[in-house]
Amino acid sequence: MNNNSKSNNEYWLALRLVPRLATHKKIALVETFGLTALFSFNDKPSVLTSANGLSVKQLCAFYQPNWQQISQIIQDSASCNSELICFDHAYYPQLLKQIYDPPLVIFLQGNPLLLNARQLAVVGSRAASAGGRDTAFLLCQQLAQYSFVITSGLALGIDAAAHRGALSESTGTVAVVATGLDQVYPARHRSLAEQIIKSGGTIISEFVPGTPARAGHFPKRNRLISGLSLGVLVVEAELKSGSLITARCALEQNRDVFAIPSSIENPQAKGCHWLIKQGAKLVEQCADIIDEFAFADKPSLHLKSDEPPLKPVEQGINKGANEINQKGLCNDALLASVGFEITPVDKVVLRSELPVEEVLTRLIMLELSGLVTAVPGGYIRTQSI
Structure with a gap:
């Protein structure tokens, strides 16, 4: 099928479906090469060769997007009276663009x-x-x-x-x-x-x-x-x-x-x-x-580089429940990716080879269990495996 006939929404959904590629890297590819060029047959050799570090599965997602799946998503969205607000849409929330991993597509x-x-x-x-x-x-x-x-x-x-x-x-x-x-x-x-x-x-x-x-x-x-x-x-x-x-x-x-x-x-x-x-x-x-x-000059609760790390949220939680949580998480490959020094999220993603969205979710769960602590610049492991 001719990719030139695809809509902007279809291209964003295709980019969304590229596996195990961090959102900020996807956005960087769009900013560098343009959204359409990433899925254009004529431009793929030069564009994707320039995008170093893509895995075979990721390259396949660019070369052969699952247009049938994408079409079904659009159809299902219309069936439940929702519309797609993609990252470049005029209505896309500007505050959301400021976070580390904004969604490429919002269903509304x-x-x-x-x-x-x-x-x-x-x-x-x-x-x-x-x-x-x-x-x-x-x-x-x-x-x-x-x-x-x-x-x-x-x-x-x-x-x-x-x-x-x-x-x-x-x-x-x-x-x-x-x-x-x-x-x-x-x-x-x-x-x-x-x-x-x-x-x-x-x-x-x-x-x-x-x-x-x-x-x-x-x-x-x-x-x-x-x-x-x-x-x-x-x-x-x-x-x-x-x-x-x-x-x-x-x-x-x-x-x-x-x-x-x-x-x-x-x-x-x-x-x-x-x-x-x-x-x-x-x-x-x-x-x-x-x-x-x-009064914007009033002090507020923000993470700053000169502040000590916040205490784990789980302080005061029932000890028995904590032990149960730890047993289920101690052998987690993600935990092994966090060092006893400050470990940036990007490094955790690289070590664990997991999608950034999954890494962020599981880091929060590990923090709530007392196994890691969030600090300015990343995370620190608080207990050994």
Whole structure:
């Protein structure tokens, strides 16, 4: 089939399907040679010869893209009323381009204009207390009145309360999900998802239609929640939780982090209290967030080269649970790729020979288990295999 007849979306999907090639390297190839040239038969010899380091499988993905699979993805996307927002699209979120591994293709339902609106991420426990849910609803309602678009993950608990608080106003809300857009997870939030779309909001995913919910997808989703936003507000979170993964992503992306304190007897508050100890801004009312963005010279929780490394998130976690996690991860090839000196993520990818997306996800899991620690410049292994 003549490649010249292919659409821009098809080329981006073809690039997305190139295996085990880091996103930033794919973007660099596009910037150097142009998207179409990478898949043009006439240009391939010179272009791909210049792109040193490509494996046989990667070269095959350029020489013989699976156009049938790509066509099916586009068809499935249309079937679930979603559109493709590719990396060079006018609506592609500019803040997301700043993160280490932005998705080349976003699947979107609803209003694409919200992607570049002023967003604040609000996350927290799925098993949130009634007070936590009420706080999330009220704060998001107030933030929406100040034209903030609330971004969250459509999960139970705090996420749902945040979306509903935003829906009580007219600014719209963005839900970032960890499945294909042909399904809703959890299923009980189908009506909430419909309400988001009907109210002018947006639901997005980097996963193709037909992708089910899997544990490894949620950390990937979390990096997009923070990457889309100016900052992340954690309402309730345990020490070992996806909300703290989102906060960690925010730090790595140079975003502001906010946390709401609670009773010391509340186990759902321990993660928020830990964040506040590390320098997150304590939030008692909406004005605490509004003021932070109104005065850009105020200090915020960012990773800096002269700061000591943050303590592992898992401090204080039940020892028995920690031992179980370690047994399952100690023989991990990825762990062997992290040294006792600062190891950049690129070096971990090179040593482990794993896709960068998988490396980032598994590094977070290793950090939560206390086997590695994130520091400025990369990761350090804290325990021997």
